[in-house]
Amino acid sequence: MVVIDINKKYPEIWEFLAEVPDPEIPIINLVELGVVRNVEKEGDKVIVTITPTYTGCPAKKLFEDLIREKLIEKGFEDVQIDTTLSPAWNTDWLSEATKAKMMADGISPPTDDNKVVTCPNCKSTNTKIISKFGSTPCQSFHSCNDCLEPFNYFKCHR
């Protein structure tokens, strides 16, 4: 498990960033998703470093626009967004609280190596995979053998 301590030197800015929802899973925000890696200030300039979930994640550009928009709205005029690929994003960065939010929203959160997938509707673990690829690069498509509910599962990515 890769846990990277983030030095949240500018708690106020981190709070603002936590107001930016993930465009594809709006129930969680970009800080909870783990894509915001660092916040720095150089004079009046704010530098936010982000990391993409998947290299081809179509939301990558949108992350940048949404972050810039939010910080400008909060009065920061000079915003620079850098991207880092290392350490690589992984689903161990999602906290238990974040996973609970996903479950409540109908997305089954990542579990240890995708072995047990829980139905967000009836909480049964008697589920089957329908497609290894779901509606976004980070999800796969499943259905529940007990309540028959079809659902998205947020893939474990390490």
Add this chain to the structure above:
Amino acid sequence: MKITIENNEAKFLFRIADTSLILAQRMAELCSNAPFLEEDIAISNCSLDLFGRAEELYKIIATIEGNKFTPDDYVFRRNEREFFNIKLVEQPNEDFAWTITRQFMHDVWAKEVFTQLSSSKNEELVGLCSKVLKEIEYSLLHSRDWMYRLGLGTEESNKRTQDAIDHLLKYVEEIFNFDDLDKEYFSDCANIERVWQEEINRVFSEINIERKEIQPLSMRDFRDGFHSEHIGHLLSIMQYLPRAYPDAKWS
């Protein structure tokens, strides 16, 4: 605009970046055209990974080259002879078995390639490799799984897979004709071929596919920018808009 490449490392990385890009474009052709919905999503997702991989590699190349050109320049402003992808990935989506076989052959190659590049001295590249390897593993899970389903499926699916393999194998030999540049940046060229042959033969033997002696086509090497006829058609579609409307921007 004439794109120039000065640095050896950049020259080498174009082979990997272009291979990702051209395969991504081939697969993107199947978006909304795949045989059924789940497969449409799967192929489009794998295509996105490859576009992302190519973009990151072009960024690394641009940095090495002192930012004389942008990733967009590299993608949209080069001609056929200036692309250095392996010919395997430019082969068309003739049949679903072609698409899957091409993907499987590529994924097995890519896995060993990025494994070796993980020990590169270029830190950006090492960071990218750790991400990319996970994505390749997932793509491989998908393409290998399909090889079994097609090979062991019906008489028809087995025959079409055999046909696809017999055809695509013609484009494989050049991949392993490593030159000095490859030897400089890969840690063990011979192992790329060994791993590939072993895995391909292992899977073929399990899915009732015969590995025939295939005469490679006498075509010049992709490392010198030589291609099959298909690349031009692919580029004409991919590059149409920025060529017709130079510097067009989404507004």
